[in-house]
Amino acid sequence: MKLTKRLHSCVQLEKDGHTLVIDPGVFSEPDAGLGADVLLVTHEHPDHFDEGRLRAALDANPAAALWTLRSVAERMAPAYPGRVHTVGHGDTFTAAGFEVQVHGELHAVVHPDIPRVTNVGYLVEGSLFHPGDALTVPDAPVDTLLLPVHAPWNKIAEVVDYVREVKPRRAVDIHDAYLADIARPIYDFTLDKLGGAPHSRLGAGESAAL
Incomplete structure (x- = not known):
């Protein structure tokens, strides 16, 4: 797969001529979801779920579909019958x-x-894991961990311990x-020194082969 980082927690994956986009929210580029065949949303917070961006992507590609949890699906399904699918922990599709495998149930504690x-x-292709706003450890090996490096609900010690627990082959920053x-250099140094896995960050629009 080819991974392209978009702003904040949004990423784009490409494989065999198809495109999958995760979490095009209000901090993402206005066109973050355009061109997607598959759209995934982790939860309802606006930095991960923006209805306008999803509608633009679904309208631009009549074959595109959305997979997400119930709270988001209920808002999107009426306008796109048959194209919005509700998923939860343990589902595969x-x-x-x-x-894609679905892992996790709750947002991390903010307060x-x-x-x-x-x-x-x-977990996409049994390889890349996007946890959304949680430090979920999937019950499967992870090759590439998309790592939420900074949020109102985490601190650097928890981020380091999360990498150690997941034990990915590499970690790539999201939620930044x-x-x-x-x-950024403080976070980079701490994760590189203590995380136990190679760590990198991509600028918006930059790509890496997985």
Whole structure:
């Protein structure tokens, strides 16, 4: 597969002429979902789910479809009958040639006074894992871990321990819109030194072969 990083937590995967996009939210480029055959959304928060971006992608490609958890599916399904699929932890499906496994159930704790929403992660092609807003450890080996490096719900020690627990062959940063460029070297150094797996970050629009 070819991985292309979009802004914040949005990524694009390409394989055999098909394109899969995960989490085109309000921090992503306006065209982040365009060209997708498959759209995946991890949860309902706007930095991961933007209805306008999803509608643009589904309208542009009548063959495109969306797989997501119930809260998002209920908002999108009426306008796109038969093209919106509800998934949850333990589900597996094939879409446009991509094999996908669903792992996880809840968003990480932001604060005890804030109710937790549902959050699912996606293991694509048994290789690349996007956890959304959680530090879910899938019960399967992970080759490439998309790593939420900075969020209101995590700290660097938890991010380091997450890499150690998942034990991927490599980690690639996501969920980084909140992180100022001046602080990036601190995160890079800590993850490189302590994470236990090669760590890298891609700029928006940059790609890597997996």
